[in-house]
Amino acid sequence: MKVLKDILYKVSLTSTIGDMEIRVSSIVFDSRNVMARSAFVAIAGTQVDGHEFIATAQKKGATVIICEKLPEEITEGITYVQVVNSAKALGIIASNFFDNPSQKIKVVGVTGTNGKTTTVTLLHQLFVAMGYSTGLLSTVENKINEEVIPATHTTPDAVSVQALLRKMVDEGCTHCFMEASSHAIVQERIAGLKLAGAVFTNITHDHLDYHGTFDEYIKAKKKLFDELPKDAFALVNGDDRRGSVMLQNCKAAHRTFALKTSADFKAKIISNTLEGLELDINGKQIWFRMIGAFNAYNLLGALGVASLLGEDEDEVLRALSAIRGAKGRFDRISIGGIIAIVDYAHTPDALDNVLKTINGVRTGNEQLITVVGCGGNRDKTKRPIMAKLAVSESNKAIFTSDNPRFEDPMAILREMQAGVGLSEIRKTLTIEDRREAIKTAVMLSKKGDIILIAGKGHEDYQEIQGVKYHFDDAEVVTEILEQLTRN
Ligand SMILES: CC(=O)N[C@H]1[C@@H](OP(=O)(O)OP(=O)(O)OC[C@H]2O[C@@H](n3ccc(=O)[nH]c3=O)[C@H](O)[C@@H]2O)O[C@H](CO)[C@@H](O)[C@@H]1O[C@H](C)C(=O)N[C@@H](C)C(=O)N[C@H](CCC(=O)O)C(=O)O
Ligand SMILES: Nc1ncnc2c1ncn2[C@@H]1O[C@H](COP(=O)(O)OP(=O)(O)OP(=O)(O)O)[C@@H](O)[C@H]1O
Numbered sequence: 001m002k003v004l005k006d007i008l009y010k011v012s013l014t015s016t017i018g019d020m021e022i023r024v025s026s027i028v029f030d031s032r033n034v035m036a037r038s039a040f041v042a043i044a045g046t047q048v049d050g051h052e053f054i055a056t057a058q059k060k061g062a063t064v065i066i067c068e069k070l071p072e073e074i075t076e077g078i079t080y081v082q083v084v085n086s087a088k089a090l091g092i093i094a095s096n097f098f099d100n101p102s103q104k105i106k107v108v109g110v111t112g113t114n115g116k117t118t119t120v121t122l123l124h125q126l127f128v129a130m131g132y133s134t135g136l137l138s139t140v141e142n143k144i145n146e147e148v149i150p151a152t153h154t155t156p157d158a159v160s161v162q163a164l165l166r167k168m169v170d171e172g173c174t175h176c177f178m179e180a181s182s183h184a185i186v187q188e189r190i191a192g193l194k195l196a197g198a199v200f201t202n203i204t205h206d207h208l209d210y211h212g213t214f215d216e217y218i219k220a221k222k223k224l225f226d227e228l229p230k231d232a233f234a235l236v237n238g239d240d241r242r243g244s245v246m247l248q249n250c251k252a253a254h255r256t257f258a259l260k261t262s263a264d265f266k267a268k269i270i271s272n273t274l275e276g277l278e279l280d281i282n283g284k285q286i287w288f289r290m291i292g293a294f295n296a297y298n299l300l301g302a303l304g305v306a307s308l309l310g311e312d313e314d315e316v317l318r319a320l321s322a323i324r325g326a327k328g329r330f331d332r333i334s335i336g337g338i339i340a341i342v343d344y345a346h347t348p349d350a351l352d353n354v355l356k357t358i359n360g361v362r363t364g365n366e367q368l369i370t371v372v373g374c375g376g377n378r379d380k381t382k383r384p385i386m387a388k389l390a391v392s393e394s395n396k397a398i399f400t401s402d403n404p405r406f407e408d409p410m411a412i413l414r415e416m417q418a419g420v421g422l423s424e425i426r427k428t429l430t431i432e433d434r435r436e437a438i439k440t441a442v443m444l445s446k447k448g449d450i451i452l453i454a455g456k457g458h459e460d461y462q463e464i465q466g467v468k469y470h471f472d473d474a475e476v477v478t479e480i481l482e483q484l485t486r487n
């Protein structure tokens with residue numbers, strides 16, 4: 001239990017009504033989770049306005065209401081705190097409630113359209129390998145050293161972020177590497193967090209359904225850098241022209257990494273094969289198990305962070321060279337001479353990168369068959385672009401479902417087909433059922449061929465009408481390859 005006025009430290013208040021010395025049992029932003037003596041924080045969301053649930057929260061036992069607009073009816077015995085921005089207040093209050101864990105651990109946030117999970121996973125594995133007790137907050141999973149705490153979001157909600165950091169500090173962690181999604185930055189899920197540094201990987205087309213325009217999407221990412229303290233570092237990809245935008249008006253120490261331009265952390269690709277990457281870094285030639293030129297950026301980002309946190313470059317490079325990265329990112333499954341690659345490419349840039357990587361290393365005698373879909377209730381403008389890329393960079397493309405959510409799967413597929421020109425339509429098949437699509441790809445391939453299954457990576461479900469059915473691309477393709485190559 002914490003005293004209300006203590007957990008309001010640093011929150012911009014407009015007015016208060018009632019006892020400020022009252023004790024609070026938990027911080028809750030969803031009325032459905034309120035318990036006796038909770039403080040309920042009302043937030044206007046994308047679907048509903050949390051202010052509509054103030055009365056419900058009170059009935060369920062909330063004794064403190066934190067809101068932007070005071071309710072018309074004020075109840076005796078309840079304390080009301082009016083704040084300027086309740087989403088931001090939630091982060092600060094949650095941090096105070098958990099005794100500001102981010103002040104006791106070095107937290108590094110990674111943002112960007114692609115490469116966040118890969119970069120934080122590399123860093124987590126690297127710091128564990130170097131002997132540090134280390135936390136991870138990522139799309140795939142949250143972790144304290146090797147203990148897995150399932151993840152529901154790329155960046156958890158504000159209360160979970162602080163609760164997880166508290167657990168990390170209590171378990172002796174000295175570092176935490178976390179993804180900062182653009183949704184999380186805008187929704188203030190990381191308000192109240194003290195960052196030791198932030199990384200910008202890149203920005204390309206995604207999430208325009210949520211942010212509205214590309215400019216707003218850039219602004220969302222930039223907010224992370226605008227709010228960094230002076231003693232933090234801001235490490236950006238110098239080859240992405242928005243890298244310098246992130247650094248405008250940023251008080252933290254400016255640092256860059258790049259393959260093409262001059263930068264604080266630089267590398268040159270010596271070789272890039274389906275087995276891994278060889279890079280030249282400061283005159284040292286090092287081999288990494290990560291595949292694809294884009295992973296040179298993720299490796300450099302991780303090296304930059306480790307160096308900025310004071311680690312020895314040689315030791316870092318030695319450890320990094322043994323690391324495989326995150327699950328579902330360029331996972332290779334080779335059965336009966338057919339190679340299947342499962343990858344989380346769910347944006348045009350990611351798909352383009354993965355296809356270019358495969359095309360850059362194949363002989364050309366084999367076929368490349370791409371199985372791909374686009375998520376429902378997400379940015380629709382990605383659909384024709386991703387379809388076009390899949391067709392033009394593969395011998396055959398099979399369009400299929402990828403979490404249709406509440407949309408009609410066939411409507412999504414038609415929007416994908418609209419991106420393919422008449423001359424290329426014969427190179428495509430549309431098969432709504434993802435298992436059937438993968439099976440068809442396997443049946444169409446012969447020894448030496450490559451099947452790329454894009455979009456779901458580590459995901460172990462197919463989300464249809466609010467229900468998550470078990471579905472794992474790697475599991476399905478393995479089973480089908482084993483069956484068909486046995487016969
Ligand atoms: C679009 C979006 O980001 N939505 C997130 C947001 O919900 P919202 O603003 O839509 O909430 P809402 O349903 O309108 O409700 C408003 C408020 O009323 C409260 N409420 C609601 C109902 C009720 O009965 N009682 C009640 O108190 C809600 O708890 C909330 O505080 O805040 C919620 C709590 O933190 C999130 O769970 C929710 O994530 C949804 C499920 C989601 O799918 N988000 C995705 C898009 C997302 O966040 N993705 C990024 C990664 C993207 C990427 O980088 O690729 C991520 O970080 O995971
Ligand atoms: N640095 C990069 N530049 C471009 N594409 C990349 C990069 N790193 C990874 N990718 C591609 O993007 C996909 C997603 O990578 P990753 O999971 O690391 O990104 P993310 O930013 O965490 O994505 P999300 O927004 O869904 O959390 C990979 O499967 C790969 O296809």
Ligand SMILES: N[C@H](CCC[C@H](N)C(=O)O)C(=O)O
Pocket residue numbers: 154346374375376378402403455456459
């Ligand atoms: N973090 C991303 C993941 C997309 C993954 C893809 N499989 C899909 O469902 O669209 C999102 O929530 O938009």
Ligand SMILES: [Mg+2]
Pocket residue numbers: 116117118138139140154179
């Ligand atoms: Mg991620």
